[in-house]
Amino acid sequence: MEKKFMNGNEAIAEAAVQAGCRYFFGYPITPQNEIPEYMSKRMPEVGGVYLQAESEVAAIYMVFGAAGAGGRVMTSSSSPGISLKQEGISYIAAAELPCLIVNIMRGGPGLGGIQPSQSDYFQATKGGGHGDYHLLVLAPSTVQEAVELTMDAFDLADKYRNPVMLLGDGYIGQMMEPVVFEKKPSPILPAKDWTITGAKGRKANLVKTLNLDPVILEQHNLKIQHKLQEMARNEVRVEHYLTDDAEVIIAAYGTVARIAKTAIQILRKKGVRAGLIRPITLYPFPYKAFEDIASRVKKILVAEMSLGQMVEDVKLGVCGRAHVRFYGRTGGMVPSYEELVMETERLVKEAL
Amino acid sequence: MVEVSGLERVFSRPKSLLPVVTHYCPGCGHGITHRLVAEVIDELGIRERTVGVAPVGCAVLLYKYLDVDMYEAAHGRAPAIATGCKRVHPDLVVFTYQGDGDFAAIGTAESVHAAVRGERITTIFINNAIYGMTGGQMAPTTLVGQKTTTTPMGRMVERAGYPIRMSEMLATLDGAAYIARVAVSSAKYVVQAKRAIRRAFETQLKGLGYSMVEVLSHCPTDWHMTPLDATLWVEETMMKVFPLGEFKVPKELV
Numbered sequence: 001m002e003k004k005f006m007n008g009n010e011a012i013a014e015a016a017v018q019a020g021c022r023y024f025f026g027y028p029i030t031p032q033n034e035i036p037e038y039m040s041k042r043m044p045e046v047g048g049v050y051l052q053a054e055s056e057v058a059a060i061y062m063v064f065g066a067a068g069a070g071g072r073v074m075t076s077s078s079s080p081g082i083s084l085k086q087e088g089i090s091y092i093a094a095a096e097l098p099c100l101i102v103n104i105m106r107g108g109p110g111l112g113g114i115q116p117s118q119s120d121y122f123q124a125t126k127g128g129g130h131g132d133y134h135l136l137v138l139a140p141s142t143v144q145e146a147v148e149l150t151m152d153a154f155d156l157a158d159k160y161r162n163p164v165m166l167l168g169d170g171y172i173g174q175m176m177e178p179v180v181f182e183k184k185p186s187p188i189l190p191a192k193d194w195t196i197t198g199a200k201g202r203k204a205n206l207v208k209t210l211n212l213d214p215v216i217l218e219q220h221n222l223k224i225q226h227k228l229q230e231m232a233r234n235e236v237r238v239e240h241y242l243t244d245d246a247e248v249i250i251a252a253y254g255t256v257a258r259i260a261k262t263a264i265q266i267l268r269k270k271g272v273r274a275g276l277i278r279p280i281t282l283y284p285f286p287y288k289a290f291e292d293i294a295s296r297v298k299k300i301l302v303a304e305m306s307l308g309q310m311v312e313d314v315k316l317g318v319c320g321r322a323h324v325r326f327y328g329r330t331g332g333m334v335p336s337y338e339e340l341v342m343e344t345e346r347l348v349k350e351a352l
Numbered sequence: 353m354v355e356v357s358g359l360e361r362v363f364s365r366p367k368s369l370l371p372v373v374t375h376y377c378p379g380c381g382h383g384i385t386h387r388l389v390a391e392v393i394d395e396l397g398i399r400e401r402t403v404g405v406a407p408v409g410c411a412v413l414l415y416k417y418l419d420v421d422m423y424e425a426a427h428g429r430a431p432a433i434a435t436g437c438k439r440v441h442p443d444l445v446v447f448t449y450q451g452d453g454d455f456a457a458i459g460t461a462e463s464v465h466a467a468v469r470g471e472r473i474t475t476i477f478i479n480n481a482i483y484g485m486t487g488g489q490m491a492p493t494t495l496v497g498q499k500t501t502t503t504p505m506g507r508m509v510e511r512a513g514y515p516i517r518m519s520e521m522l523a524t525l526d527g528a529a530y531i532a533r534v535a536v537s538s539a540k541y542v543v544q545a546k547r548a549i550r551r552a553f554e555t556q557l558k559g560l561g562y563s564m565v566e567v568l569s570h571c572p573t574d575w576h577m578t579p580l581d582a583t584l585w586v587e588e589t590m591m592k593v594f595p596l597g598e599f600k601v602p603k604e605l606v
Contacts, residue, residue: 023440049439053432054465061429061462065405065436068423073436091426196421196437198444200400206415208406208424 003178008143008168009034009076011179012102013042015150016074018183021100022048023073025062027055027081030114031170032104035076056081060088060101067097068207070195072154076102078170079120080111082128089163090129093224094209098157100150101135102166104173107332115332116170118254121309124167125283132221134228135165136235137282139253143177149280151183156235158189160227167282169305171255171334231284238286239278242268246275248348249293251314252303253279256335260303263340270341272348282310290317297322299347303340304328323352366390368399370419379579381569382410382478384536386417388546389449389476392553393420402445403437405430409451410484428459431466434473445556447474452491453483456518460492463518470527470561474552477518477564480571481590488574492516495593500574515593519566523599529561531600535568535591537583548598551605560602568594 006014013035016024024039036052043050049066053059059075066073077085082103092099103124107117124137136156140146146168153164196205211217239257242264243249250260257278267274277293279286293300300322302311311326318324327343329335365371369390376382393399399420406414408427415422425433430448438446448455455463455477466473482500483489489502493515497506507515523531530552534545545567552563568590570582577585 023436025436051435051439051469054461054468057429058432058435058462058465061426061432062436062439064425064429065423065433065438066440067436068433069437069440071436071440073440087426088429196403196423196444197441198401198403199419199421204419205421206424207422208415209426210412210424 001180001182003180005176005178006143007034007174007176008146009104009173010038011143011147012076012150012166013038015147015181016100016154017042017046017048018181019151019154021072021074021154022046023066023071024048024050024075025053025059025066025073026075026077027053027059029078029081031106031173032076032078032102034173035102056084057088060085060092063099064088064092064095064097067092067099068095068196070192070197074100074102076104078104078106079108079117082120082123086123086129089135090131090133091209092163093133093135094131095207096161096224097163097207098154098161099163100153100157100166101163103168105167105169107330113332114170116255116305116334117330117332118169118256118305119307119309119330120167121282121304121306124165125285133224134283135163136160136231137165137167139167139280139282140172141254141257141278143172143175144179146172147179147181155186155189159187160231161190162227169255228284235281236284236286236288237280238289239276239280240289241276241278243275243277243293245273246297247273248299248301248344249275249277249297250301250303250340250344251277251290251310253282253310256303256305259335259337260340263337263344266337266341267344272345274344279310285313285317287313287317290314291319294318294321298352300324301344301347302326303335305334306330366394368393368419370417372416374417375413376410377573379570379572379582381480381536381567384542385476385478385545385567385569386414388542388549390418391546392550395550396553396557398445398553398557401443402447405434405446405448407448407450407454409454411449411451411478412485414449428454428457429462430454431459431462431471431473431475435466435471438471438473442472445553447476447553449476449478451478451484452480452493456516457492464522464525467522467525467528467562467564470529472556472559473562474556475564476549477566478569479566479594480569481515482571482574484571484574495589517594519564519599522564527562528564528600529602530555530563530605532598533566533568533594533596535586535596537568537570537586551601554605555602558604560604
């Protein structure tokens with residue numbers, strides 16, 4: 001299998017094309033511009049559509065229209081642009097439309113900066129827009145993993161009729177690494193007999209989000225919740241790294257998890273038996289991994305490029321059975337492995 | 353239905369219009385416009401490949417009245433949704449049906465840029481100079497001096513600016529192929545309106561670009577008028593600010 005040296009954004013775009021994505025709607029924003037740029041060239045080559053919308057708001061509703069019409073479709077943006085898309089994401093979740101939304105996170109709040117960040121964790125995993133819904137959220141920590149998760153994302157979206165978000169920090173988008181493109185065969189996916197194709201020889205189809213009758217709306221929301229519970233049973237992905245004999249755990253995702261691996265190697269040379277738990281699906285979150293580890297490891301350091309977001313889910317998983325400490329950098333600053341080594345050593349030495 | 357022998361049936365419900373009672377107030381212009389759209393769809397023989405996009409506003413339940421595939425959009429986003437659909441299925445006939453708040457306030461960017469791109473979609477734009485569904489607040493097309501629940505002293509230009517003329521504005525754009533303003537206040541205008549709606553759909557069918565028909569519509573409930581007075585107000589007051597006519601016609605249709 002041929003290896004290609006690509007930056008994360010371009011690799012995500014190529015992976016999407018190879019996964020059968022044929023419609024891309026977006027609006028430029030740093031640090032994800034290589035995705036729309038790549039798509040503007042690549043989509044016409046495969047008979048697909050690239051459209052630069054007038055705004056992120058318009059782009060997400062073009063996704064709504066294309067997904068409702070049965071197209072394999074995606075959009076990409078970065079934090080402030082994803083905020084603009086939240087209205088449409090809520091509508092897409094409500095209408096149960098499959099699609100991929102890529103967020104290459106930068107520092108916020110507000111216009112913030114253009115350096116890497118993980119401060120959209122809450123927005124991605126806890127709703128973001130209004131109403132009772134969740135996205136399925138995938139968080140790669142290498143360019144190769146970004147490719148694989150992008151390819152899986154479309155099948156997952158179709159399987160559950162739920163929007164999927166690929167949540168990467170700016171490093172994932174900008175870093176160049178060798179990658180291999182290998183699409184797994186898609187599982188058997190549900191028929192798209194509900195889509196808008198013209199009412200020829202059948203009753204008219206309707207894609208909507210309005211349910212004025214609260215009885216009906218409650219039933220609809222419960223149906224969405226059952227899908228999410230099904231996802232939690234089937235789709236949780238998590239990496240364990242040197243956790244078998246660990247006396248202390250670092251919990252991190254994305255780029256921070258890579259930094260943590262270096263820190264763990266240093267810690268082990270210094271005699272500290274550290275391990276890593278890396279959530280790959282941020283929703284559904286691997287609560288069980290933390291529940292299990294808390295029965296034998298009493299100290300967990302959660303490291304993020306934020307002021308503490310995923311740490312809340314780790315605490316929910318641990319449920320008071322281990323001590324959870326947080327260390328984070330924000331605004332585009334990245335924790336160094338030295339910082340993680342120091343924080344972990346401090347935690348290990350502390351009497352509980 | 354009983355057919356009387358010897359008499360020719362000259363008037364019936366369009367097939368694309370479902371046989372249901374609408375939620376519209378007595379004297380509203382939406383019902384007439386719905387019927388015109390359905391008649392045009394029937395006459396062009398495109399029911400099985402037509403897609404409608406309903407707005408947020410009084411026509412939010414449009415999908416209950418037309419027998420075609422439909423989306424129900426977020427407020428103002430219908431042209432973007434129509435764009436997404438049309439790009440997946442270029443052979444479908446896709447139209448949006450939007451009110452003045454939807455098309456000319458919250459969704460102005462989506463409206464303008466669908467026209468800028470020359471998107472092969474059609475918009476039926478209902479301008480009744482007021483927000484009907486939410487109970488009579490100011491619209492972007494509310495006339496200067498017109499009383500609404502949020503301009504209780506009448507729309508004052510110092511505070512709320514001027515009514516927006518979407519037809520004139522969109523007609524300046526190269527991507528807009530057919531732009532017309534019509535009314536449905538009396539039989540004469542209804543006939544003209546139907547002709548414009550038909551031409552707008554024909555513009556799309558021929559792939560000539562974006563098409564839009566602005567329909568001056570009457571809202572007796574929120575204007576606090578009798579239905580008859582409301583139709584007169586359209587003709588005597590609204591038309592002075594929003595003159596009727598075809599602002600842009602592609603040469604292929606002339």
